[in-house]
Each structure stands twice: as structure tokens, then as C-alpha cells.
Amino acid sequence: MAYVTTLFARKMVAAAGTGIDQRATLERAGIDPDAPWDPKVMIPATTYYEMLEAMAEEIDVTELPVHVGASMRCDDYGALGLAWKAAPFLKASCLRIERYARVWTGVVTYELREEPRGILFILHREGARRLGLRLSNEATLASAVSLSRQVCPVPFSPIEVLIQHKGPRSKAYHEAWFGCPVHFEADLDAVLISHEAMERPNILGDEGISRYLMSDLDTELTRIKTPPTVVGEARNAIAQALSEGTPRVADIAKGLGMSARSFHRRLSEHGLSFQSLTEETRRELAEGLLRDEQYSLAEVAFLIGFSEQSSFTRAFKRWLGTTPASYRKAELINASSPAQIKH
Structure with a gap:
């Protein structure tokens, strides 16, 4: 799971000026507008990219x-x-x-x-x-x-x-x-x-x-070479629960032997929220399952917690900018191509 410092996100929002609603933009990215600028607080890279793309719908970002x-x-x-x-x-x-x-x-x-x-x-x-x-x-x-x-x-x-x-x-x-x-x-x-x-x-x-x-x-x-234990354990628990729908924070916390409040606090210590961790886990599972042809697109959607394939398609396009079908096709082509020496 990839993360970037919220410092970059805050700088982008500040540079956009009055052309956007700065407070709302930060809040949608899971950043507290009133909190101190702490570069050690992270957000998922996909959340950062989504924030920039939403800004591009409101202002000209050529020079930003x-x-x-x-x-x-x-x-x-x-x-x-x-x-x-x-x-x-x-x-x-x-x-x-x-x-x-x-x-x-x-x-x-x-x-x-x-x-x-x-x-x-x-x-x-x-x-x-x-x-x-x-x-x-x-x-x-x-x-x-x-x-x-x-x-x-x-x-x-x-x-x-x-x-x-x-x-x-x-x-x-x-x-x-x-x-x-x-x-x-x-x-x-x-x-x-x-x-x-x-x-x-x-x-x-x-x-x-x-x-x-x-x-x-x-x-x-x-x-940072070893991921925080609570994050790894939470990710695994979320992955196992996804086939039954969107996991509930109380259920995941209970399975890890802690209260929901303690669980939230432990995640926040690593700059994470339960929502962002669930989203990233879904995306990573989707990418892995799509590289395996034995699963249909409908099955992939079900296994990562979507009741409808159309909802999965919209989410995946938001994550990676392409559809699940196009992603699978590109990955299969890459896998079948002869290995090339990188210069």
C-alpha cells in the first residue's frame, strides 16, 4: 500500500488559491483542515491523485x-x-x-x-x-x-x-x-x-x-522497512471480510482484540483511517484477482465486497483511471510478452 505525506496535498490546495473550496477539498481527502501541518501524517497515494483530479475539474491546473x-x-x-x-x-x-x-x-x-x-x-x-x-x-x-x-x-x-x-x-x-x-x-x-x-x-x-x-x-x-503490525493485521482482516460486504470497523477491531476507539487511535498513529485502509485493501485485492483469469469480473467484484459489477467498475476506474476489463487485458498482454532488458 502506497502513501504520501499530507504536506504535498496541503501545498497543492494552498497553491490553488480561491479557485477551489480548500477546506472541503482537504476534508474529502481525509485531512483535517484545522490540524497543524504535520508531514509525518500520510494519506494513500490514490486519495492524493483523486484530490488533484477533482481540483482539475474546477480550475486550470497547467501551472499548479x-x-x-x-x-x-x-x-x-x-x-x-x-x-x-x-x-x-x-x-x-x-x-x-x-x-x-x-x-x-x-x-x-x-x-x-x-x-x-x-x-x-x-x-x-x-x-x-x-x-x-x-x-x-x-x-x-x-x-x-x-x-x-x-x-x-x-x-x-x-x-x-x-x-x-x-x-x-x-x-x-x-x-x-x-x-x-x-x-x-x-x-x-x-x-x-x-x-x-x-x-x-x-x-x-x-x-x-x-x-x-x-x-x-x-x-x-x-x-519503515517493516510495516506496522496493526496495519498488516488489519489489512488481512479486512481482506478476509470483504466477500461478505463492506467490513464494519467494530467487527475488525473486535477480531484484533481491541475496542473501536483504540483501533482508530492505532491507525491514526500511522496516518491512516479505517476507510482509507479498506479502500486500499480493496484496490490491491482487485488488481491481484484481475491478473488471474479464473475469476470473472463479476466474481472479482463480489470477492472485494461489491454487490454489483457496475459499482466495482466505477470504483476501479476511480482508483486506476481504467476499467477492470482494460486493466486485465493489459496485464495479460504484459505477462505474455517476452522479458525485456531494462537500460
Whole structure:
């Protein structure tokens, strides 16, 4: 199950301004508008994407991800942001993001790749290329450039920006902000940075502080490698109960040997709600069952708690941006294709 920090969601909503009902938008995503901005509170990635897609129905979101990326500050990322600032040079900063990104998100990984013209800082994010994911990718790439500008002692711009999805009618705003060519419909989501910029000393580079922060981040990584026991147990209980319809929180809590109130509190400690956990469990089960041809679409719908196949189809399209039938067809084609070497 993939999660992202609510910090990103709050930044997106704030950047949208008065064009949307900010309070209602946050509440629909399961975020308390009145609560402090706590980056450690997470929401499911699918919920985040749905929120962005709902915003896109109300306002023009062409420039929104760049605005959000530009607004990100090193301090927003806690110890990870401080480790970025304290690294001796930009390449070391990027290497720390490559290593410790899981502290902040379970949906994105990063890779540094040497090229003749420079070094690619590559963003990897799995999943259907739905609008919410595309907007999130653009914001993430813009964030990388914004953070680079904050530590670079001279004006910084990458050599070029690569984005896999189709671009807007005009990319003038993107290129003006990034300060370089932006290529949509590319093979990668990445920022190409020159060797010179990568080796340039950071303004606040401090090796002593850097070692301390990396030790702290290593500890954080250790903590998140194993999913919280209560979350894993709850997910299993929900999965087993789904064939009988939508599970009731009281029944799941009782099966785990705790009160509903204690159960809610334990989930909230991990930035989760019972509703979001049930939704994510349904989606994961649906994806797995659809990859097995022995189950009809009606059977898959029943096994994950839907009384009607039409309701399942609508939910699945909301989750992944495609229908169950189309998803199954694509997965079966991929499974039958010869394995390819990744470069």
C-alpha cells in the first residue's frame, strides 16, 4: 500500500488559491483542515491523485504543479531536507534523496544516472498514468530544481527536463520557470544536471552535521522497512471480510482484540483511517484477482465486497483511471510478452 505525506496535498490546495473550496477539498481527502501541518501524517497515494483530479475539474491546473514545486523549501522535509542542505555538493544532496526518499513517500524512488552531458536525476513512480499522478510527477521534478536553487551558490538551472506524459498546449511557463528546454512525451521523468553544477559546493555544506543527519535517517529507514503490525493485521482482516460486504470497523477491531476507539487511535498513529485502509485493501485485492483469469469480473467484484459489477467498475476506474476489463487485458498482454532488458 502506497502513501504520501499530507504536506504535498496541503501545498497543492494552498497553491490553488480561491479557485477551489480548500477546506472541503482537504476534508474529502481525509485531512483535517484545522490540524497543524504535520508531514509525518500520510494519506494513500490514490486519495492524493483523486484530490488533484477533482481540483482539475474546477480550475486550470497547467501551472499548479510548478507553483507547488517552487514553493517547497528544504526545511519542509525535516531531517531529509537538512541532509540535502548539509551535503558538501549538489551530487551528494541528490544521492541522499536517492537513498532516503522512502522516509517521505512510498510511491517514488529516485536514481542518478551518468550521461555524457551530465547526470540524470530520475523519478520512478509506478502506476497508471492518470492525471493525478502526472501532476504529482511535475511537482516533484519542480521541487528538485527548487531545492537545488536553494543550496547552489550561483543561479541554477538544469540542462533540460524530461517528462513522460503529454504536455499542455503551451509549455512556455514550464520552460520559463525551469530555465531550460522541457521535453514532454519523453522516455523518462528526469532532470538533467551538468557535471559542473553537480560538483559545485553547496552554500551550507557541513560534513559533521551531514553525518549526524544521515545516521538519523538510517534509523528512520529501519523503522519503515517493516510495516506496522496493526496495519498488516488489519489489512488481512479486512481482506478476509470483504466477500461478505463492506467490513464494519467494530467487527475488525473486535477480531484484533481491541475496542473501536483504540483501533482508530492505532491507525491514526500511522496516518491512516479505517476507510482509507479498506479502500486500499480493496484496490490491491482487485488488481491481484484481475491478473488471474479464473475469476470473472463479476466474481472479482463480489470477492472485494461489491454487490454489483457496475459499482466495482466505477470504483476501479476511480482508483486506476481504467476499467477492470482494460486493466486485465493489459496485464495479460504484459505477462505474455517476452522479458525485456531494462537500460
